[in-house]
Amino acid sequence: MSAAERVEARQGGPGSRRRTAQGGFGEPRPHPVAYAVLGLGLVVVVSPFVWMALSSLKTEGEIRQVPPTWWPEAPTFDNFRELFARLDFPQFFGNSALVATAVTLGNLVFCSMLGYVLAKSEFAGKKLLFRVVLGTLMIPGMVTLVPLFVLVANMGLVNTYWGLVLPFLAAPFGVFLMRQFFLGLPDELIDAARVDGASEARIFVQIAVPLAKPALATLAIITFLGSWNNFLWPLVVATTEEKYTLPVALALYSTGQNQTDFGLLLAGATVVVVPVLIVFLALQRFFVQGVAMTGIK
Amino acid sequence: MSAQAALRTGAHGAPVRSAQTAVRRHPPLYRRRTLVAWGFALPFVLLFLTFTAGPVLMSLAMALTDLRSRDLRSPLAVDFVGLENVRAVLADPLFRKAAANTAYFVLVGVPLTLCLALAVATVLNSGITRLKTLFRVGYYMPVVTSIVAIAVVWRFLLHPDVGLVNEVLGWFGIDGPNWLESTTWAMPAMIAMATWRSIGTLIVIFLAGLQGVPASLHEAAALDGAGAWQRFRYITVPSLRPTILFGAVITGIGYVQFFEEPFVMTQGGPLNSTLSVAFQTYNQFGFGNYGYAAAMSYVLFVAVVLLTLLQFRLLGERDEPRRRRRRAARDIPEEVGP
Numbered sequence: 160m161s162a163a164e165r166v167e168a169r170q171g172g173p174g175s176r177r178r179t180a181q182g183g184f185g186e187p188r189p190h191p192v193a194y195a196v197l198g199l200g201l202v203v204v205v206s207p208f209v210w211m212a213l214s215s216l217k218t219e220g221e222i223r224q225v226p227p228t229w230w231p232e233a234p235t236f237d238n239f240r241e242l243f244a245r246l247d248f249p250q251f252f253g254n255s256a257l258v259a260t261a262v263t264l265g266n267l268v269f270c271s272m273l274g275y276v277l278a279k280s281e282f283a284g285k286k287l288l289f290r291v292v293l294g295t296l297m298i299p300g301m302v303t304l305v306p307l308f309v310l311v312a313n314m315g316l317v318n319t320y321w322g323l324v325l326p327f328l329a330a331p332f333g334v335f336l337m338r339q340f341f342l343g344l345p346d347e348l349i350d351a352a353r354v355d356g357a358s359e360a361r362i363f364v365q366i367a368v369p370l371a372k373p374a375l376a377t378l379a380i381i382t383f384l385g386s387w388n389n390f391l392w393p394l395v396v397a398t399t400e401e402k403y404t405l406p407v408a409l410a411l412y413s414t415g416q417n418q419t420d421f422g423l424l425l426a427g428a429t430v431v432v433v434p435v436l437i438v439f440l441a442l443q444r445f446f447v448q449g450v451a452m453t454g455i456k
Numbered sequence: 457m458s459a460q461a462a463l464r465t466g467a468h469g470a471p472v473r474s475a476q477t478a479v480r481r482h483p484p485l486y487r488r489r490t491l492v493a494w495g496f497a498l499p500f501v502l503l504f505l506t507f508t509a510g511p512v513l514m515s516l517a518m519a520l521t522d523l524r525s526r527d528l529r530s531p532l533a534v535d536f537v538g539l540e541n542v543r544a545v546l547a548d549p550l551f552r553k554a555a556a557n558t559a560y561f562v563l564v565g566v567p568l569t570l571c572l573a574l575a576v577a578t579v580l581n582s583g584i585t586r587l588k589t590l591f592r593v594g595y596y597m598p599v600v601t602s603i604v605a606i607a608v609v610w611r612f613l614l615h616p617d618v619g620l621v622n623e624v625l626g627w628f629g630i631d632g633p634n635w636l637e638s639t640t641w642a643m644p645a646m647i648a649m650a651t652w653r654s655i656g657t658l659i660v661i662f663l664a665g666l667q668g669v670p671a672s673l674h675e676a677a678a679l680d681g682a683g684a685w686q687r688f689r690y691i692t693v694p695s696l697r698p699t700i701l702f703g704a705v706i707t708g709i710g711y712v713q714f715f716e717e718p719f720v721m722t723q724g725g726p727l728n729s730t731l732s733v734a735f736q737t738y739n740q741f742g743f744g745n746y747g748y749a750a751a752m753s754y755v756l757f758v759a760v761v762l763l764t765l766l767q768f769r770l771l772g773e774r775d776e777p778r779r780r781r782r783r784a785a786r787d788i789p790e791e792v793g794p
Binding site for chain 1: 656
């Protein structure tokens with residue numbers, strides 16, 4: 160059973176009945192204490208989000224009240240209204256969406272092509288290529304920050320969308336994930352197509368890619384959110400407001416003189432976080448698959 | 457699965473029974489396939505060489521010179537200084553302070569995150585079916601959230617007067633400190649935040665690993681009278697060793713590069729008590745000391761590698777498997793030979 164299948168089984172997909180049957184006698188009954196412990200932990204983990212959202216609806220006066228209130232006494236959208244008046248949020252939102260979409264599409268195409276040949280083809284230099292690409296996963300981001308900036312500056316791409324997108328189009332993580340997935344496809348399938356005279360390109364497009372949809376979905380979501388939340392590089396490359404992404408706009412606004420406008424800042428944080436959480440909640444199983452696919456085996 | 461594949465690919469000319477053997481007997485086909493494969497790899501490789509491998513090498517070159525930002529216009533004025541930068545970095549009291557802070561963060565943060573995640577995953581795996589998705593999704597939420605938004609929320613949470621943390625501590629009669637302004641408490645606050653932010657990934661990894669622990673082992677041990685803790689200690693933990701190692705390695709790699717939390721929360725303060733090596737590197741780049749900063753980033757890289765090796769030592773496979781692995785490692789190079 161592959162990791163992905165196990166995950167599916169756990170979520171009550173096909174095969175979950177078999178697992179419960181296996182569980183039978185040996186598995187201890189869930190203790191009420193187990194639920195209590197997990198519930199307490201969950202409250203600790205989730206309450207910052209709840210508090211953020213609720214406090215963004217409070218007036219500045221209520222936010223500064225001691226002791227703090229939990230539920231807003233007079234819910235108001237004033238914080239959001241003022242924030243949108245001060246900052247061009249639709250522009251930042253559009254920038255974030257454009258950059259994240261471009262980065263995601265690039266990774267889907269380039270990483271799956273390389274991942275496919277690394278898993279399903281024998282060729283000279285394959286081992287070296289895989290090791291070099293994987294080896295860079297351990298190199299701290301700080302190592303490349305300045306040379307990369309110098310490079311992008313020399314290409315004249317500072318404060319452009321290209322400058323925000325190009326350095327992230329080919330990420331080693333994606334290659335690793337796609338290779339791990341393609342390794343799980345039966346060799347016979349590919350070999351049969353080869354014997355039938357199909358070209359590698361055709362096998363890739365018509366056989367491998369359609370079968371890899373779950374892995375591609377996982378890669379797409381992980382890459383998209385990674386890009387959406389990316390912070391340091393856009394902060395360095397985007398120098399004027401019309402190229403800011405959401406995190407950069409919020410970061411620059413939240414330092415300096417606005418540092419204590421809690422109401423506005425919490426409204427900003429809510430605007431940045433809520434769309435991501437909605438996407439995550441809708442597609443959460445793909446994250447689990449991604450972690451399981453790259454993490455185990 | 458991957459080890460098997462690696463063996464197969466590593467064994468050029470070895471008598472491995474697979475479809476690939478046939479290919480190698482026909483060099484023209486193998487050559488053509490190499491060409492096609494590199495065609496597939498080309499777009500990625502070009503981008504990778506330009507935007508990853510190139511900068512890594514450029515950074516290495518920088519580390520060995522006295523390059524400063526003003527030298528970028530006249531690169532010929534730059535001198536090769538060898539390991540002088542590394543020596544200067546290691547002698548710098550501010551770097552030592554940052555290194556001590558980073559070590560504190562890693563040595564407390566990694567075990568704490570691992571233990572909490574393992575505890576939650578084990579409880580989640582103890583036959584809980586209802587609400588399981590809710591728990592997993594809830595614990596994973598911080599992972600997908602922007603650090604900038606997290607920083608805003610946590611600065612508010614940790615506020616000495618109107619923050620939720622001190623309010624809750626107050627219920628138990630504890631007078632909470634001014635977290636981010638205290639040289640003692642700023643780092644624990646960073647560690648708590650990092651743990652909160654990273655625990656979700658590890659829980660998912662451990663849950664996947666726990667699925668592989670055979671239920672029959674637990675049943676047998678339970679019949680022999682082993683309690684829940686004994687079963688956890690002598691069955692779950694040893695079976696999960698490779699997964700724990702993987703979790704420790706990815707958490708360690710992330711924590712050694714500890715940068716975003718101080719960058720958005722404290723700017724390394726108060727009095728440099730949350731200054732990390734990665735943050736100090738960033739500052740030195742900002743000051744234009746490129747050679748010096750690049751050398752520091754490579755010191756950080758070496759630290760990442762050393763920590764990973766140490767974790768493999770401490771948590772890697774034991775006894776039987778290790779001997780078998782060594783023998784396998786000895787065998788592979790012989791097969792690779794001409």
